[in-house]
Amino acid sequence: MNNLVAIQGIKGSFHYIVAQHYDASMGVLECLTFDTLVDSLLNGKTDTAVMAIENSIAGSIIPNYALIDTHNLHIKGEYYLDIQHNLMALSGQSIEDIKEVHSHPMALLQCKQFFKDYPHIKLVEAKDTADVAKLISDEQLKGIAAIASKSAAEIFGLSLLAESIQTIKHNETRFVIVKKQKDENHKDSIDKASLKFELSSKRGSLATVLNVMSDCKLNLTKIQSLPIIETPWKYSFFVDVTFEGYEHFEKAKSILQLMAENFKVLGEYKNARL
Structure with a gap:
């Protein structure tokens, strides 16, 4: 196993700062684009990468959701960074x-x-x-x-x-730590998950899924739709949920696997927002 974490940008970038918080003992592999960053995971140059996924002002970085999904990467953690320009x-x-x-x-x-x-x-x-x-x-x-x-x-x-010249002083970016291989996290330390699924355009299909999450005591913290390129006017949904007990998530997962099309768990990890 190599001792590198891939970042978008170079030393001194915000990705670099997050990588230092994640593990300061690891070296960084500098990548100019997120595509290059993902390639470094796929070809084994590194087994860990840091990716920005959303900003409190600008919203979701949608192409990065697609990269994680398309290449079957696994989210193993998250980090919120206060962005000071x-x-x-x-x-x-x-x-x-x-x-x-x-x-x-x-x-x-x-x-x-x-x-x-x-x-x-x-x-x-x-x-x-x-x-x-x-x-x-x-x-x-x-x-x-x-x-x-x-x-x-x-x-x-x-x-x-x-210093601190950004217009909105409280400006946070959420980063995810991604890997090619899935880590076996301890269930007692997991209280957040990222999911992806597709739904038919049948009336109430999304509401039904959201009701299942609510009934299973999951708290929806993020929902993002993304068009399915091969099927016009059909959408994938990327969802983040938090929960107090892993058993609640397991129950919801077993139901959603039956209800939703192409259901996938993108990652199970510790909520960094506590």
Whole structure:
């Protein structure tokens, strides 16, 4: 078994911070895209990966649900990270010296209000937050700033021009820890599960499933629909549930396997939201 965890982005990215919280002793395999990250699991370069799955402002990262489902990956845990966006550049510059700010489109969007006070600054989209910080450091680019984590500023030796510049101060992203192989978690430590199923368009079919969950004492914390590409106007449902006793989940699972089409458990793990 290798001692690497795959992350989207590079050291200093938000995925990197989550990987450090997960297990600081593990090295990281940097992947520029989520497709590359999944490939690293499938081809055995690593057996663990960190994937962002939803944001408290922007909502679900739908392509990542599809990647987990399509490649039969298993969710073994979750982590909620408070996202703090910081403006950084080479030292010796003020914000008035900055002509361009480069960052991931999501980061730019979440900090849009801040830049209304600086109309001279051009906002430029990039693939990754930390990658811009590295580029500024490597090439000693003056007049260009990055929006990234404090960790990125420390790693690449940049100075902070402004801290916590996101418009909505409480901004969380939920990440999942995924593996190719299913871990056997201890049932007494499991109180959350991620499920996927399909339903016919028959009236009341979704309501019936939700009633089963309620009757079995499951608490629905997330529901996300995704179109089934091969079958127009038919949908898969991705659902997260929490429960106090694993026996309640087992009961619901046995009923839902009979009721819903292509029922699948994507992961059983510990609720990180407690």
